[in-house]
Amino acid sequence: MSQLSLAVELAGLGLRNPTMNAAGVLGMSSYQLKRLYESGAGAVVTKSLGRQPRNGHPNPTIVFVEGGVINSMGLPNPSAEYFRDEIKRLKAENIPVVASFFAASIEDFTYLASILTDAGADALEINCSCPNVGREKCMLEADRESLEKVTKAVREASSLPVFVKLTPNVANIVEGAKIAEENGADGITAVNTLKALAVDIDLRKPILSNIIGGLSGPALKPVALRCVWELFENIEIPIIGCGGVSYWRDAVEFLLCGASAIQIGTALMDHGVELFKEVNEGIRRYLEENGFRGVKDIVGLAHET
Amino acid sequence: MSQLSLAVELAGLGLRNPTMNAAGVLGMSSYQLKRLYESGAGAVVTKSLGRQPRNGHPNPTIVFVEGGVINSMGLPNPSAEYFRDEIKRLKAENIPVVASFFAASIEDFTYLASILTDAGADALEINCSCPNVGREKCMLEADRESLEKVTKAVREASSLPVFVKLTPNVANIVEGAKIAEENGADGITAVNTLKALAVDIDLRKPILSNIIGGLSGPALKPVALRCVWELFENIEIPIIGCGGVSYWRDAVEFLLCGASAIQIGTALMDHGVELFKEVNEGIRRYLEENGFRGVKDIVGLAHET
Amino acid sequence: MRREVHRVVKVEEVKQEAKDVFTLYFKDNFCSSASPGQFIMVWIPGVDEIPMSLSTINQKGVSSITVRSVGEATRILCETKVGEKIGVRGPFGNGFTLKGSKPVLVGGGTGVPALYPLASKMLISGIKPSFILGARNAEQLLFKDRLQEILDDLIISTDDGSLGFKGYASECLGRLILEKKCDSIYTCGPEQMIVSIFKEAERRNIFVQASLERYVKCAVGLCGSCGIGPFRVCKDGPVFDSISLRAVMNELGFKKMDPSGRLIPVEK
């Protein structure tokens, strides 16, 4: 039986479907990422990798709130160098890999971009939007100048498609996206988490060891959709939607608002890795029932009046 | 039976308890506000009033999402001038009134501040953070310069305590708060809604007529708590916490993070105006059970290590 | 899912009731378990979202609204074809409470369809209501056949006397109360009609539940735009009983909030 194809082309990358895991979610090893791919993801995204191994913040690093979770993992990662072999292992099985990374200096961004490119990643995702580490640790996009420099440096250091992942914690997300676009980014991932906090009234203490963390999950979705909407109206490069996708309907919402692909993080907690298959089946059914011929047909469709 | 008093002093204002309605929620008339006060609110906050009557955006102006609602009322209001009599009616019954207002020019801010002061309001709340009207309609705090000018102008035009209500849609909420503080604000209300969007996959259209609206309710709470936390660490003037308070526990969370009073909006939908009483009773029980003597004792307590 | 969340439903059937009045049938789980007197918000994308009482509830899962074309949104709704989609959320508001053993229902204009589910529910509960069906003239009478089918005691009243009693529904009501010893009144229709009926009822000391209209935006009791006195039509109403009606007599029939929140005169 011939089924409608979910294949998408994303900044030159051919993917069997438009779903990926969100950076930092089950991306600690090639084994974990391979499992996500086998469960149906169109591509897999590594944990954000840095120059040095990092243990991240002490526990508690996650707390549950209504509508989502707040995490302050603090970018634990085994280092990009260590992860090279993991990427090679994934590439040996032809799994499309997006390498997420962060750094504290332009030199490190350049260095990491080149070793991840050499390792065989299919695309790079610059994480300059993690709310969980101080400014010294990772350049913030809110700072226009750093964003410009970082994008340019990575662009020059690698021939791969470069995605820039943005934070929603800004007054105007379009500004940062435009800077990235002008400096050679091939796509924008929108969004990272919202800066948030949870406090316990019995112990009268913030729950996270780092006090402040990032809110993800359903609570983030309406904000993420708004960001994707605004970006689609203002930039030309493709958008990867991220934030609270928990059901196939959410994925379709992101596509209609202008995302060319979507990432799933927090929802894997409740729905398991099987979620990729469910989301893809849901998108397929939606396209078929509404007479569309492919994912591309509905990208940004809600903008037409 | 003698009960622990919930009375608070807020920027010179003596209130019987630390709860208020959030601006724009059931503040369209003195009747509505009186009902809130009778239901237990410590003070009442008017709908944000402007120079001219405004109908606001066409419907749909509200949409329900997981963890909250997105509204784009568009600041409908009968005008400050019209509302003078409403304020007088409330003052005739000795109800503490916070007059919320917005304007498109410094002249209008000055004018509105003075007529609302004359009408007898107990405090002013500058709404320069509504996500639902364009820049031309209302000065955005993200713009440091306007915030400075507006605060200064209102400060000069009125002898009342002036609260500045901030938006969470900024990279750094402390920046705006400091500007307000330096220019004479007596308190900060934190926060207004998060810019958000909802789209319908069957009709493939954004649901709000204005496309983008503001997210309130439980989904906003962790972000609001984070803002209050950051403000408490960085400013001296009192903070009025707002965003997702739905149970007494939430109110206590805001107090522990540094709010001296709290406002309730969206939760009145599910819990009714009876919520004020429940929240106050909950706070009282909490204070008693934990051996505190008043609300003041726990303001900011989670910051102590 | 909560009933406040939007759903998109397909219009399954359209029935013309009068020159400018149409009933749209659709299927929706929340609506089919609504209480008589509750309303929904109907979204016409790109146009408006407006409140509409449910005129059918729970008959084989089918619900309906009955719309009079009075402006842009209602005109477009009235032109809806079978198979087209509309957005709905709700049901909202309190609905009617069954009280009394000899109730009389008084409907005028598009207030009539909102009373139809109430009449059905009364019958199921073993109560046989009287029903005064009012309109300007015979052509504008709504739901006449449907009501006749289920009711023993349907009284028609037209302002011009083109059918049934000649005069206002409230006058007709006065007689009926005496005749039938009615012990409770349910009414929905033009505001001035409601005022007359309420006054009539007050004089005779009979308990009233009346469904009112104000400008509805949020429909969930937050924005305050539907205010009448201390009440919100969308949440405390749309059905108000005698006690509440007494509390708003300084506004009822005189003043209403316009979309900006200012009180403006009610149409006479």
Added chain:
Amino acid sequence: MRREVHRVVKVEEVKQEAKDVFTLYFKDNFCSSASPGQFIMVWIPGVDEIPMSLSTINQKGVSSITVRSVGEATRILCETKVGEKIGVRGPFGNGFTLKGSKPVLVGGGTGVPALYPLASKMLISGIKPSFILGARNAEQLLFKDRLQEILDDLIISTDDGSLGFKGYASECLGRLILEKKCDSIYTCGPEQMIVSIFKEAERRNIFVQASLERYVKCAVGLCGSCGIGPFRVCKDGPVFDSISLRAVMNELGFKKMDPSGRLIPVEK
């Protein structure tokens, strides 16, 4: 509320089990309906949040954890006084599945308490398990009295022979299997012990469920820090059966993720 949300509970009772091992009792609804083998995250404010198996489940609503002091967080937990408060969330993970009619449970060190609720549950289900209780020496044996009270067949095994069988629990297991024709093995304890037991079981073709430990951060299967092969100890485990164990033999007993995600050697 979801079980993932933090609760703060009062420590109701503290029992010293060995020089450096204490059991803390508390009340919590989610914990008292946990499955044997599940764990919770215990928050010690200002210090850490660490995984702990439940060592009592559902006895009059009381739950417990049994903690060996090995570092800062466990030391502070072991010093907790009655009436003090700790934070908990969970229970998390899969827990054990009842299989076989002649099971044997093999516990070593602080792995023993995690098997206690399993033994209780088996008894309730009419299954009489054998239990090998292992430790370095007699002083380190945990839950000996409690287990003796409920079990007919408790075999004690110490490395130094200071009580019961002299040698490793896995050797003891070899004999028991032959003797009793055991048809399933449940084990919790030091990783090298688990490896030996699993090998023993594989040789004899007996199905195993083993509870493993890795560095747990989120406890809900998101962060990947507790990875072992393609699995997450917090979500796919902590209990793994023979099929899964076979799939991770290149890591089990050899390598584990450190908090940065790098594979480092497992203690021998």
